[in-house]
Amino acid sequence: MVFMSLSQALLNQDRLALSRLLTHVENNSEEGRKALDELYPHTGKAHLIGITGAPGTGKSTLVNQLALQYSKEGKRVAILAVDPSSPFTGGAVLGDRVRMRDLAGDPNVFIRSMASRGSLGGLAQATASMVQVFDAAGFDLILIETVGAGQAEVDIARLAHTTLVVEAPGLGDDIQAIKAGILEIADILVVNKADRPGVENSERALRGMLDMAHPTQRVFHHHGQRMVVPAQTPKADDPLWIPVIKRTVAKDGVGITDLVEAIEDHITFLREGGEWAARERTQLQTTFETLLRDNLFARFLDELSPEIYEETLSNIMLRKQSPWSAAEALLDRRRA
Amino acid sequence: MAERKIRVLVAKPGLDGHDRGAKVVARALRDAGMEVIYTGLRQTPEMIAEAALQEDVDVIGISILSGAHMALVPRILELIKANGQEDVKLFLGGIIPDDDIAQLNKMGVTGIYGPGASTEDIVTEIRTAIQKRA
Numbered sequence: 001m002v003f004m005s006l007s008q009a010l011l012n013q014d015r016l017a018l019s020r021l022l023t024h025v026e027n028n029s030e031e032g033r034k035a036l037d038e039l040y041p042h043t044g045k046a047h048l049i050g051i052t053g054a055p056g057t058g059k060s061t062l063v064n065q066l067a068l069q070y071s072k073e074g075k076r077v078a079i080l081a082v083d084p085s086s087p088f089t090g091g092a093v094l095g096d097r098v099r100m101r102d103l104a105g106d107p108n109v110f111i112r113s114m115a116s117r118g119s120l121g122g123l124a125q126a127t128a129s130m131v132q133v134f135d136a137a138g139f140d141l142i143l144i145e146t147v148g149a150g151q152a153e154v155d156i157a158r159l160a161h162t163t164l165v166v167e168a169p170g171l172g173d174d175i176q177a178i179k180a181g182i183l184e185i186a187d188i189l190v191v192n193k194a195d196r197p198g199v200e201n202s203e204r205a206l207r208g209m210l211d212m213a214h215p216t217q218r219v220f221h222h223h224g225q226r227m228v229v230p231a232q233t234p235k236a237d238d239p240l241w242i243p244v245i246k247r248t249v250a251k252d253g254v255g256i257t258d259l260v261e262a263i264e265d266h267i268t269f270l271r272e273g274g275e276w277a278a279r280e281r282t283q284l285q286t287t288f289e290t291l292l293r294d295n296l297f298a299r300f301l302d303e304l305s306p307e308i309y310e311e312t313l314s315n316i317m318l319r320k321q322s323p324w325s326a327a328e329a330l331l332d333r334r335r336a
Numbered sequence: 337m338a339e340r341k342i343r344v345l346v347a348k349p350g351l352d353g354h355d356r357g358a359k360v361v362a363r364a365l366r367d368a369g370m371e372v373i374y375t376g377l378r379q380t381p382e383m384i385a386e387a388a389l390q391e392d393v394d395v396i397g398i399s400i401l402s403g404a405h406m407a408l409v410p411r412i413l414e415l416i417k418a419n420g421q422e423d424v425k426l427f428l429g430g431i432i433p434d435d436d437i438a439q440l441n442k443m444g445v446t447g448i449y450g451p452g453a454s455t456e457d458i459v460t461e462i463r464t465a466i467q468k469r470a
């Protein structure tokens with residue numbers, strides 16, 4: 001047998017190679033970094049969709065339906081389902097596949113579960129790398145499910161082209177997305193479990209929040225008369241996307257075609273308004289700068305003797321030198 | 337670089353009953369620092385093998401209470417081998433007669449546990465099996 005690298009095998013549609021490479025880049029191994037380098041020319045084609053929201057809102061069930069729909073259209077779909085690791089043991093139970101039974105045996109679909117593993121920045125970076133691998137493997141869509149708990153979702157939303165924030169009635173009086181501070185990242189708000197009582201209330205509350213952020217009309221009260229005027233005249237080249245709200249019953253597949261259409265509208269908006277390229281630039285810039293920063297720092301430490309490093313650190317601890325002047329002195333020393 | 341996490345697929349094949357035992361084991365493995373992919377009830381051998389491939393697991397743990405182990409286990413082993421994952425270790429929980437245990441071990445099942453087995457033993461034996469492989 002001719003030896004073939006994992007990246008070569010991946011480009012030949014070898015599913016085990018894809019799976020192994022996902023592990024390598026998740027662990028940030030040498031082999032993983034090498035593969036990312038080799039695969040880079042093959043990336044940049046997939047549409048990334050983030051799906052986030054509080055636990056139990058129905059994200060996995062919704063991802064299952066979306067993937068079914070896309071697969072029916074002949075598209076290839078990768079799913080990256082992220083669940084939290086235990087902060088105490090570092091272990092995790094990743095249960096999203098339970099809701100994705102319908103996708104078993106579908107050659108168009110590939111599901112990968114991922115544990116959040118500690119650090120925030122690390123998760124966003126590992127996610128970005130795994131997405132690159134899927135992208136190079138030729139998936140048309142990459143669905144990234146995360147639990148809506150804050151900063152990590154905001155970072156992952158920055159990675160996605162389209163972000164769905166999922167809400168559901170019956171999880172308490174509050175709108176979970178507002179509580180978690182992730183409403184702002186929504187391109188599309190999904191009110192799932194629309195078969196449940198309270199759906200109108202959830203939707204009204206969300207609309208209220210949206211109107212505050214993106215006023216589409218102004219209401220005046222003048223001599224007892226109510227006057228409504230548009231807040232802005234919509235222009236053809238208006239670069240503003242106003243989030244839409246969609247109702248679904250993910251458990252029964254209701255509202256999915258409508259949601260897929262809204263996603264399609266958002267992609268069209270991104271592509272036509274130049275936003276797609278702008279997002280890509282930001283994303284690649286972050287990757288590039290992170291690599292520069294990490295490598296510069298690693299190289300700097302490499303060239304520094306451990307004695308000097310320790311001595312400086314103990315001077316800082318003894319208050320003989322401040323971290324500011326110590327850093328400057330070390331950098332100057334290197335330049336000299 | 338972070339140490340490589342042990343990834344385990346926990347599945348309940350066959351049509352029988354509940355998955356309480358599987359869930360207890362899943363949580364114990366999590367508490368031991370492993371990453372457990374839980375797939376739920378009524379998994380076919382095909383579903384199990386496919387999930388093991390997509391998740392690049394080190395270990396598959398299955399619970400079979402129906403007595404169908406002599407049909408299900410060889411099929412699962414055959415499928416994971418066909419996928420190129422012959423290095424994946426299979427652990428089995430259930431009520432397995434002694435005669436079958438010997439046969440299953442010969443087929444390549446790494447560990448077999450009855451209803452009273454301690455989760456600590458399972459954790460230790462998974463770790464040992466993975467270390468031996470590396």
Ligand SMILES: Nc1nc2c(ncn2[C@@H]2O[C@H](COP(=O)(O)OP(=O)(O)O)[C@@H](O)[C@H]2O)c(=O)[nH]1
Nearest residue numbers: 055056057058059060061099192193249250251
């Ligand atoms: N009533 C109702 N239940 C749903 C709907 N979608 C999902 N569920 C249920 O909500 C629970 C949580 O779903 P899951 O997809 O795991 O939520 P996640 O934690 O956000 O991924 C499961 O029991 C689902 O069956 C829906 O549209 N209506």
Ligand SMILES: [Mg+2]
Nearest residue numbers: 059060096145
């Ligand atoms: Mg989920």
